Amino acid sequence: MPPPRGPVMHDVARLAGVSHQTVSRVLNAHPGVLPGTEARVRAAIAELGYRRNSSARALVTRRSGLVGVLTTVPDHPDTVRALVGMERALSATGRTLLYAGAAPEDLPAAAERLLEHAPDGCVALVPGQEGQLGSLHHPPPTVVVDPDPGTAHHPLATVGTDHLGGARALTRHLLGLGHGTVHHVADGSPGHTARTRGWRAALEEAGARVPVPEIPTVTGPDAGHTAGLALAAQRAAGEEVTAVLAADDLLALGLLRAFDESGLRVPGQVSVAGFGDRPEAAHLVPALTTAACDPAEVGEAAVGLLLNLLAAPGRDPAAPQLVPARLRVRGSTGPPPVRRR
Structure with a gap:
């Protein structure tokens, strides 16, 4: 005996009192469906337990309904938050x-495996x-998130955080407080390049002195702490180190620890700013001034741009879209410090 037939789109249309085309528009989030009509269709779907057959839909539309996500940083917290934004945009x-997810050296093979599933984008x-x-x-149409500014230009659409603008705003904030210059700490990673430029x-732009050396060479898990000890030593030797911009909040945490160990009060003797607005940044003592970049917002924007590309095949990618980094001024x-005469 064959299994009972599940509900189909025509069953939903009959129960909701609409055409099957209207049901299709509701399922595809098509604009122009009246709220009351959509509510009836959604209620009918819930009552019948209707589930759309993606395979059958793909045969008709020649689209899989899949959006591929390829990453070489699967364990990074920002990747997880970006995925949340993408899911939200696709919901x-x-x-x-x-x-x-793949290691950088395995990227081409991972990409080809992903493309075997024929994602729409x-x-x-x-x-x-x-x-x-x-x-x-x-x-397929592809959107790149936060591309490295040092990478050769490519024809793909891009979405990212305005790292340059955020770092510029933080530096201006410190200069506006009266600091003669701002020292900078970065680890040379691709994501820090635009922040250093800002x-x-x-x-x-302010005619302020660019410290020499410009950026301490720091790498590894204790990079911020190492840089902080070096800056404290420079200060002890007579260098005017009164404000430091770290290229991310983790580096800033290391700076705070190093300055505390060196007997330097923050912000009384030296100001510290980070970048990223990690959850713990607001709970430090003192709370960390930083620039907030929301990976979920970036992920949402990336999917929005991709959907626009899918709606207009063959259109040249738009100019890079930048999500602003918002200044968070804290303690x-x-x-x-006032100079003693």
């Missing part, structure tokens, strides 16, 4: 995320590895 579209979070995307065979631009920054 009303009937599309599904298909995720693939892809979002790539592959910092510093954007050049490898150009080697893919017949890729710091330098703000100093040059770790203040005026420079």
Whole structure:
């Protein structure tokens, strides 16, 4: 005896008192459906337990309904938050995320495995590895998230945080408090490049001195602490170190620890600012001044741009979209110490 037939779209239409085309519009989040009509269709779907057959839909539309996500930083907290934003943007579209994480050296193979599932489009979070995307065979429309500014230009659409603008705003904030210059700490990672450019631009625009060496060379898990000890030593040797911009909040945490160990009061003797607005930043003592960048907002914007590309096949990618980094002024920054005569 064959299994009982599940509800189909025509059953939903009959129960809701609408055409099957209207049901399709509701399922595809098509604009123009009256709220009352949509509510009746949603109620009928719930009552019947209707589930759309994605395979059958793909045969008709020649689209899989899948959006691929490719990343080389699967364990990074920002990746998880970006995925939340992507899911949020896709929730009303009937599309599904298909995720693939890989080490940088395995990126081409992981991408090809992802493309075997024929996603309608892809979002790539592959910092510093954007050049490898150009080697893919017949890729679908793709949006790159936070591409490395040092990567060669590619024809793909991009969405990212305004790292340059955020770092410029932080540097201007410190200069506006009266600091003669702002020292800077970065670890040379791809994501820090634009922030360093923003710091330098703000100093040059204000006619402020660019510290030498410009950026301490720091790497590893204790990079911020190492840089902080070096800056404290410079200060003890007579260098005017009154304000430091770290390229991310983790580096700033290391600076705070190093300055505390060196007997320097923050912000009384030296101001510290970070970048990223990690959850703990507001709960430090003193609370950390930083620039807030929301990876979920960036993920949402990336999917929005991808959906626009899918709606207009063949259209050239738009100019890079930037999500603003918002200044969060807290207790770790203040005026420079008064010089004794």
